[in-house]
Amino acid sequence: MAVAELTGVSARSWRALAAPVRIGILYLLSRLVTTGFFIAAAQLSTPASRYGAHPGVPALLMGWDAQWYWFIAVHGYPSTLQVDDAGAVVQNQWAFMPVYPYLARLLGGTGVGWQPAAICISLVAGYLAALVLYALLRPRVGAAVATWAVLLFASAPLAAIFQIGYAESLFLLWLFLALWAVMRRRYGWLYLLVPLMGFTRPGVLAFALMLALHGVHRWLIRRREPLPLRQGLHIVALGLWAAVVGLSWPVIAGAVTGRPDAYLATELSWRAGWGAGAAGGFVPFQAFWQGAAFWLRTWGLGEAAGYVVLAVLLALVAAALLFARRVRRLGVEIRLWSASYLLYLLAVFFPQSSLFRLLVPLSPLWGAVVPRSRVWRFVMLAACLAGQWWWIYTMYAVGNTFWQIP
Structure with a gap:
């Protein structure tokens, strides 16, 4: 329906197309727009930018974290952690996970080259993620709203991640497939997806x-939806499996380097540059409030008033996930994921400019914000594209300061 409105194709002809074709057309159009934004940003980049004057689109696509992924693909992970003069661990590869860079190395080894392979993986994974997102939303909100949600997802302010050398596209694909498996009670797939x-x-x-909250919910509604013993055992086992997998990377880093805190020390090395008191070690939820204090001081706002505003915002988000009708109709699984992921970010993340990128896993919520009015749908699409241009221009064309990190 969205492309029919955009191009004048008859609605009947548009609906007759298979879902992969319709989603593919929307995704391709969105990627062409993003490419145009990157071309313009490369032309507008000046010597004051961290990329220099007219760096070319490939340089932009392979900036920042993409360089770390490339370095992992070429050199692997260090067995010895370098430290600065104060004895603190410096930034290194252990902050980044191995699937994306090694998959790109595998594909690039066929003669494609690592950088084209990395971009190809991001593009293809982004399309497949959009297709799975449509499958997640369509039974809940209908085909028309699900299509618009996918278009907004593919055109969102952070949609540039679908064609840069970052692992986000691939992670979104696994995540959406995992949510699909939970919603369809196909728990066996999660042993691989996790x-x-x-x-x-x-x-x-x-x-x-x-998964833990999902298990509790399944138990509470067992009279309405029976909970067979086999499914209950799967949920418990998968929750433990996900916890083991989530904690295994620090263990692996510690085993390889001989330093038990290798992963945490590496993550804290990124935070140290923000004056976040990394020397004190990791304390859950501490970084969020340290970051809030940093930004409130930077903006010249009173910390007490700022904390009140943050508390109100968090309460509003919680209320929306619990009570908003348009969010509730997405299904309990999407709501539980959104709440769990937000709580995770509050527990571990120091808020800075990358926060916007880290919110992208909440993308199933696009299904709750598609306006009813056709006019307002196009207004929201225009706002997404404007936000996308602002992000690309700010982070790439003129980015040269601490809050311009993609």
């Missing part, structure tokens, strides 16, 4: 929490 998620990007501990 480690794929866990070794692509951090976040599988949030899925472990989601």
